[in-house]
Amino acid sequence: MSTSAAPTVTRGEITLQPSYFTSSLYVLPLRHDISCLIHTFEEQYMQSDKSSPFALFKQIWSAFGWVWLHFKVFDGRSRERFIGVTLRLFAERMLENENAIARVVALFGMYTFFMTQPSTSLPPVHSLKHIAVPIDVFKSITAIPDALTETHHVPLRPYATHVLSQLLDGHAFHILPESSLRSQNPASLPREFFVRDDADPSAVSGEASDVAGPSVKPPTKKKGRPSKRDKAKKTKEAIGGLDKWLEKNTFTYAVPPTYESEEVPTAKTTHTLIAHPPVMTHSNYAVQKAELLDKLESSGPPESGRGPMARANEAVLTRLKRIDEMAAEKGLEVGGEGGDMTGLSRVAKAVEDLREGNSKGGILNLLEGAGFRIDGDTETG
Known part of the structure; x- marks a missing residue:
């Protein structure tokens, strides 16, 4: 045997x-x-x-x-x-x-x-x-x-x-x-x-x-969570697509020399959307955003005096303060790394503007300059 x-x-x-x-x-x-x-x-x-x-x-x-x-x-x-x-x-x-x-x-x-x-x-x-x-x-x-x-x-x-x-x-x-x-x-x-x-x-x-020969069937993808190889492949494809998009939409312009210097103009590159901002698209976005904020402001119960926008701003601010405290306990720094332009202090200023009635969106207006103090006195919201 x-x-x-x-x-x-x-x-x-x-x-x-x-x-x-x-x-x-x-x-x-x-x-x-x-x-x-x-x-x-x-x-x-x-x-x-x-x-x-x-x-x-x-x-x-x-x-x-x-x-x-x-x-x-x-x-x-x-x-x-x-x-x-x-x-x-x-x-x-x-x-x-x-x-x-x-x-x-x-x-x-x-x-x-x-x-x-x-x-x-x-x-x-x-x-x-x-x-x-x-x-x-x-x-x-x-x-x-x-x-x-x-x-x-x-x-x-x-x-x-x-x-x-x-x-x-x-x-x-x-x-x-x-x-x-x-x-x-x-x-x-x-x-x-x-x-x-x-x-x-x-x-x-x-x-x-x-x-x-034709009898060989192609490998099929298994069901379930994606493997590390699939994740790495998708990441590479996303980065490659982003690089191609940035390269395609890059705009080169010449910076003229100043009166004090006799240097030749220097060439700089930036994105097309920065060099030629979409004015009409931004205007439409601003109008629609203003209408949305008006509806959110008027949808709050009259007895509370606080609409959904105010409650959402307060909840986000409380959560960010808690994260900052947890980071401080571990010796990390989160809220103040970006200076006045970013971080927890700017979010707090934006929420304060909403409380005082100087802003309708609060933290939703960060891209428009909410929470950023100009010339020490003026705040934009």
Whole structure:
């Protein structure tokens, strides 16, 4: 009775997890390498005398470094998934929709990779005894020799027949139900898609579909809270959009020299809205704001003498004083950092103006200069 693969690494040793070999980090590059192997063999085979195709395949196999592939991982669990996925990717190039030479090269690759699993190493490494293939894929594999009917394919037939007979005589195949029943684990490759922080998931899925075929579905966004990567991506996009907007709306103007100096005019930049303020928009805003403040002022109950605007101003001022006290307890400074133009003192002056009837909006008029004392005596509200 065979036992399942188990971890063989010691604590603290770094190893590739099994999920790596079912992800796009391994599946997509390996599919590309198999395509390069097939293309190179087909190119050199058509230019050769076609007398020893398997020797040509072994030469290309060694030149491309496939002989070192088994040394990629030694952990038992990871190695089982690594070998299974690699054999599966060779098997998918042996389907009937592939050209004859591609099917033969994939058969040679599966045979060579499966038969060269280390068996005499010390300590021993995990190896697979069988190649799991669905029954429809198995029928496509066994039909490869019969598909070599053209003149330049005939020299490949005895080699393909011999390699296939070696696998069949050794009971190398483990037959699974048809592919339409999703009998393989995982059902489709790649199962996990790696998406860089600076990449668009749709672009990655499109690239994966080009390599893996139309059956590969794009990665969908999971429900729930956004991840740190999503938040960072949205932040970068927002900052980039703001920079573009500021750059697009930047206005450059020349400052003339003063009479006392003979310096040349200097160029300064500012925002378009500052250089050319929207007068009509600001006027409409001021009219609508005045109407709103009049309605809020008249909506208060007559017995209290305080409308909703006054109550809101007092509540905000009380809250800001409480925050300032809490900051002072911790040795922080909040209310007076901005001087007279900002901070708690200016808010208090704006609320006082509202109490005395010098202002209708109180803190709502801070942008218009509420709470700011001019020339020591005059306050604007």
